[in-house]
Amino acid sequence: MKKTVFLIALCLASLLGCFATMLHASIMTTKHNLSTSGPGPVKATGEQRVCVFCHTPHNAIAPTEGVSVPIWNHSLSIAQYTLYESPTLLSPTSPTIRPDGASRLCLSCHDGTVGIGAVVNTGITQNTISMLGTGANGVLPTGASNLGTDLSGHHPVSIEVNNSLINDKGTQCTNNLVSWRVCLPLPGTLVKLSRTRNRYGSQSTGMGVQCTSCHDAHDDRSPGTSLFLRVGDKNNIDSLCMSCHQDCSQECPK
Ligand code: HEC
Ligand code: HEC
Ligand code: HEC
Ligand code: HEC
Structure with missing residues (x-):
């Protein structure tokens, strides 16, 4: 009897350990959970869905500049960027060359020009998701996460x-x-x-x-x-x- 209880306890303990690891590896515990359950200062006032800030199953944004995007929902930035330059950089850098692909997805929030709740499809209404903890106009607050549009001091991308x-x-x-x-x-x-x-x-x-x-x-x-x-x-x-x-x-x- 004692042995059975011990075994059950052992099984439960390892299962819990397993679930804890799974939860740990999920987006839920990160600052990219922008729903009401998010751990960070920037989060929604009422929105409980997590993926909606970046993805939507329908009416997503079309591929940008020829680079496919994962059924993307967050309004893209139209900012012009100052790019990294150096005498030894071989990759071309000019005003006509812009960050593209997945970098544009990140910059849609991290250049600090577009509201964090600005999505194209909320699924309910076509409105912006209402947020707490943002800067003026609902954008990322000033700080290390807000890269701005001057990318000259950042590792080159695209x-x-x-x-x-x-x-x-x-x-x-x-x-x-x-x-x-x-x-x-x-x-x-x-x-x-x-x-x-x-x-x-x-x-x-x-x-x-x-x-x-x-x-x-x-x-x-x-x-x-x-x-x-x-x-x-x-x-x-x-x-x-x-x-x-x-x-x-x-x-x-x-
Ligand atoms: C803060 C933004 C953000 C949130 C929130 C987010 N994603 Fe993503 N997701 C991305 C980005 C950026 C990519 C593109 C990754 C790449 O190109 O490497 C992506 C790609 C994907 C892809 C395709 C490529 C892959 O990695 O499998 C799937 C599927 C996906 N996300 C599912 C989800 C689901 C499910 C959720 C909600 C639980 C979610 N994402 C929440 C930003 C986000
Ligand atoms: C995914 C690959 C990759 C990773 C990871 C990476 N780099 Fe780079 N890095 C590049 C490429 C490609 C260039 C462009 C080189 C060129 O065009 O001359 C570059 C450019 C640079 C340059 C500018 C070189 C110049 O001549 O002006 C520096 C400095 C640099 N990287 C440092 C770093 C540092 C520090 C890290 C870690 C935080 C890092 N890189 C991580 C690929 C990478
Ligand atoms: C929907 C908006 C959104 C998108 C898209 C997005 N982020 Fe974020 N990200 C945030 C917010 C909000 C924070 C938290 C900022 C804060 O707490 O000041 C954050 C925080 C971060 C942080 C800092 C984490 C920390 O612990 O301080 C990194 C790094 C980051 N994001 C990288 C990325 C990258 C890379 C992409 C693209 C693959 C991306 N983000 C796409 C909204 C976004
Ligand atoms: C070559 C690798 C590399 C690339 C490319 C890169 N990052 Fe980072 N990023 C890092 C490293 C390493 C750190 C942590 C060290 C630091 O903050 O200087 C970091 C930190 C950050 C932070 C957190 C700042 C902080 O101090 O809290 C944000 C936000 C971020 N990156 C967003 C982005 C976005 C958006 C892009 C694309 C425009 C990007 N990163 C491209 C390597 C990279």
Whole structure:
């Protein structure tokens, strides 16, 4: 009898452990749960649905600039951005080249120009979802999460990574112009390339660095520290960087 009780208790304990891990890995506990049950300061006054802020099953936004979007519901930004520039940056940067693909999805909230509750389809009325904790006009409050439209101090996004770029960066290494190569994301890393329409050279792969290369909007392992990063956390970002950059003395891993 005692043994049975012990076994049941053991089973329950492991089940609970299992559920706790599942919940931990879900979007519910992250700042991207913008519904009334969200843990962050920015959340809805009455909306209980979680996905609606970013996705809708019907009447979603059409693919933007030729890059498909996951049945996207959040109104996109029409801001013009100032992009990162440097003498050694090979990827083209000009006012006509704009962040595209998944980066535009993030910037629809994170450039601070569009209301957090501004969706195209609430499913009930065509109105904006009413929010708490936002800045003026319902946008992201001023702070680290509000990137603004000057992206010149941020890692470049919407840049294609292909063999031409990798080889040309290698030539910059040989000529002692830079100390770090660019490589394809290390095999086995969670860092990934995403669709982009911007091109480098003649070899188009259509895959490059986007916000989603480094971040996963659905997964924040330890909220407040891991910042939706695919690898590492705010106190440990080197391995993330070295998923794509190798010291010039190293070759790109094959
Ligand atoms: C804060 C915004 C946000 C919220 C909230 C959100 N998503 Fe997403 N979702 C994204 C972004 C951004 C992408 C594109 C990811 C990419 O391109 O790598 C995406 C992609 C997806 C995709 C397609 C690609 C994939 O990863 O499978 C599915 C399915 C999806 N989301 C489901 C959901 C569901 C279900 C919910 C609600 C529980 C949800 N999302 C809530 C931002 C969000
Ligand atoms: C629907 C609006 C919305 C979209 C779309 C969205 N976010 Fe957020 N994000 C927020 C809000 C709101 C916060 C919380 C801001 C705060 O607390 O000040 C946040 C917080 C964050 C944080 C900080 C987390 C922390 O712990 O401080 C990161 C990183 C982040 N988002 C990345 C992204 C990326 C990358 C994408 C695209 C893949 C994205 N977000 C798409 C609304 C959005
Ligand atoms: C090359 C990798 C990389 C790319 C690309 C990237 N991020 Fe980040 N992001 C990071 C790292 C690392 C941190 C944490 C360190 C820091 O804040 O400086 C971070 C932090 C953040 C934060 C939290 C700021 C804070 O301090 O609380 C937000 C919000 C964010 N990123 C949004 C974005 C958005 C939106 C994009 C696309 C326009 C993007 N990121 C592209 C790596 C990246
Ligand atoms: C997904 C791959 C990827 C990741 C992860 C990544 N980078 Fe990059 N990075 C690139 C690419 C591609 C370029 C563009 C190189 C070019 O066009 O010359 C770049 C450009 C840069 C540049 C500008 C180089 C120049 O010549 O002006 C710096 C600096 C940089 N990255 C640092 C970092 C740091 C720090 C991290 C970690 C937070 C990081 N990168 C993570 C792919 C990546």
